[in-house]
Amino acid sequence: xxxxxxxxxxxEIAIRIIRSCREMGIKSVAVYSDADRTSSHVRSADxxxxxxxxxxxxxxxxxxxxxxxxxxxxxxxxxxxxxFLSENAxxxxxxxxxxxxxxxxxxxxxxxxxxKITARKKMQSANVPVVPxxxxxxxxxxxxxxxxxxxxxxxMIKASAGGGGKGMRLVTKKEDIVSAVTSAKSEALxxxxxxxxxxxxxxxxxxxxxxxxxxDKHGNCVHLFERECSVQRRHQKVVEETPSPIMTxxxxxxxxxxxxxxxxxxxxxxxxxxxxxxxxxxxxYFLEMNTRLQVEHPITERVVGVDxxxxxxxxxNGEPLKFKQEDLKQNGHAIEVRIYAExxxxxxxxxxxxxxxxxxPLGFGVRHDGYVxxxxxxxxxxDPLISKLIVWASTRSEAIDRLKRxxxxxxxxxxxxxxxxxxxxxxxxxxxxxxxxxxxxxxNEKYLKADKNPPQRVKDISAIAxxxxxxxxxxxxxxxxxxxxxxxxxxxxxxxxxxxRL
Ligand code: ADP
Ligand code: ADP
Ligand code: MG
Numbered sequence: 433x434x435x436x437x438x439x440x441x442x443x444e445i446a447i448r449i450i451r452s453c454r455e456m457g458i459k460s461v462a463v464y465s466d467a468d469r470t471s472s473h474v475r476s477a478d479x480x481x482x483x484x485x486x487x488x489x490x491x492x493x494x495x496x497x498x499x500x501x502x503x504x505x506x507x508x509x510x511x512x513x514x515x516f517l518s519e520n521a522x523x524x525x526x527x528x529x530x531x532x533x534x535x536x537x538x539x540x541x542x543x544x545x546x547x548k549i550t551a552r553k554k555m556q557s558a559n560v561p562v563v564p565x566x567x568x569x570x571x572x573x574x575x576x577x578x579x580x581x582x583x584x585x586x587x588m589i590k591a592s593a594g595g596g597g598k599g600m601r602l603v604t605k606k607e608d609i610v611s612a613v614t615s616a617k618s619e620a621l622x623x624x625x626x627x628x629x630x631x632x633x634x635x636x637x638x639x640x641x642x643x644x645x646x647x648d649k650h651g652n653c654v655h656l657f658e659r660e661c662s663v664q665r666r667h668q669k670v671v672e673e674t675p676s677p678i679m680t681x682x683x684x685x686x687x688x689x690x691x692x693x694x695x696x697x698x699x700x701x702x703x704x705x706x707x708x709x710x711x712x713x714x715x716x717y718f719l720e721m722n723t724r725l726q727v728e729h730p731i732t733e734r735v736v737g738v739d740x741x742x743x744x745x746x747x748x749n750g751e752p753l754k755f756k757q758e759d760l761k762q763n764g765h766a767i768e769v770r771i772y773a774e775x776x777x778x779x780x781x782x783x784x785x786x787x788x789x790x791x792x793p794l795g796f797g798v799r800h801d802g803y804v805x806x807x808x809x810x811x812x813x814x815d816p817l818i819s820k821l822i823v824w825a826s827t828r829s830e831a832i833d834r835l836k837r838x839x840x841x842x843x844x845x846x847x848x849x850x851x852x853x854x855x856x857x858x859x860x861x862x863x864x865x866x867x868x869x870x871x872x873x874x875x876n877e878k879y880l881k882a883d884k885n886p887p888q889r890v891k892d893i894s895a896i897a898x899x900x901x902x903x904x905x906x907x908x909x910x911x912x913x914x915x916x917x918x919x920x921x922x923x924x925x926x927x928x929x930x931x932x933r934l
Pocket of ligand 1: 514597669722725728
């Protein structure tokens with residue numbers, strides 16, 4: 433049985449994992465880089481160890497350093513969180529070699545699903561629908577042009593090793609094919625040290641809908657329904673919700689079966705996500721599998737009522753799943769927004785810096801997974817995610833109202849955040865009506881710009897500023913008031929004698 437877990441990550445996800453460890457009576461070990469000495473994930477664990485300088489390739493990505501801490505602290509398992517080493521098969525193998533339990537799937541599953549071309553072939557053989565396109569890397573540009581001609585434009589050129597929205601190019605015109613292939617290849621080489629790219633048909637009006645699955649080591653695999661992640665910017669998720677507003681019971685059940693088949697095809701164990709791209713007619717195609725815990729896992733936890741981190745730990749312990757497919761139900765509606773340290777009104781430029789003040793939202797149906805505090809300086813070295821705000825309500829429209837209320841109550845000063853932008857999204861008619869696809873942000877620019885339709889918080893800040901000005905200049909205002917009494921029509925009307933009331 434696992435007694436002590438090293439969390440090979442930082443920030444909000446490290447804290448999230450440590451919370452489940454504490455509930456299970458498992459000791460936790462945090463690791464931190466020089467830039468993260470003051471991060472609250474360090475304080476929330478039972479023990480903490482420095483693993484090197486700020487850049488992640490000198491700390492969070494150094495397998496040797498993490499294994500050394502695991503041994504020194506006597507941790508019997510490692511949870512990788514998301515990002516960093518979570519999808520690195522060498523790390524999984526190394527853990528196995530050192531006799532440390534890796535809380536995640538086998539290196540075979542990570543390798544097969546981590547390479548999109550290999551995954552496409554595997555899915556085809558498991559009869560899971562994949563996006564029409566090639567299952568070999570592009571080697572000859574003339575052949576690629578010929579294939580694109582057969583598939584028909586538009587197409588996506590995608591990096592086989594791709595992730596985080598990188599190494600992807602949309603091609604709509606014939607004359608752009610060569611430059612798209614060249615730039616996708618060079619971005620893929622720079623980001624993933626692998627320049628293999630392939631061709632996928634571009635799905636029009638695409639919806640990104642993914643299925644959460646969990647599988648134990650005894651051949652049991654279930655899905656925990658879908659998450660709708662179509663509100664995206666640069667192919668990265670901004671808002672996630674479950675259930676999907678466009679899903680039907682029939683398609684949900686079919687997609688769930690295909691998600692389970694996809695996981696079984698690689699003998700998956702642990703928690704994972706099958707991402708699908710879905711068109712307006714609800715035709716769906718396998719996009720990729722993320723072989724780890726997902727950023728947006730809390731919305732599933734809330735609606736299905738399952739702690740996914742505890743489930744991962746139980747599976748790693750060799751326990752069979754505690755639930756069957758028919759035990760799982762979707763209850764109510766959950767929405768998550770990602771709060772970033774970035775300036776939405778300046779092209780989403782990262783805005784790291786010192787937090788002066790933070791008031792986190794609370795109340796019925798609100799969950800806030802964060803790690804920052806007043807006086808904390810957000811480091812420039814990592815993803816600028818500050819926190820995730822998750823709300824639950826019995827209906828979608830109540831969940832939207834609750835999220836608006838929570839965003840309104842969420843105050844951070846000292847840095848710019850995506851909070852105002854997220855609030856604006858919740859007022860866009862297409863979002864309110866649940867009629868949106870991955871083009872949502874681009875299509876609704878007019879609603880999402882700062883100067884249009886200022887949210888309530890901006891009006892409130894203006895009112896507070898006016899009040900502060902009033903307090904600072906009390907004498908001036910008093911003078912005005914007593915010299916020139918501001919008579920209100922209602923009062924004067926009431927004082928008049930002999931008025932005939934209508
Ligand atoms: P999710 O589907 O859970 O939202 P993302 O694609 O947003 O996952 O990635 C989660 C985190 O992992 C992000 O911080 C992202 O930058 C990072 N990430 C994802 N894929 C890779 C990769 N191949 N290499 C490095 N970092 C990655
Ligand atoms: P990553 O590994 O970077 O997450 P994905 O293959 O999951 O890459 O694609 C990320 C996003 O890009 C999708 O959520 C979707 O918005 C868009 N996308 C990818 N492939 C296609 C496609 N064939 N047609 C339409 N949109 C696509
Ligand atoms: Mg993806």
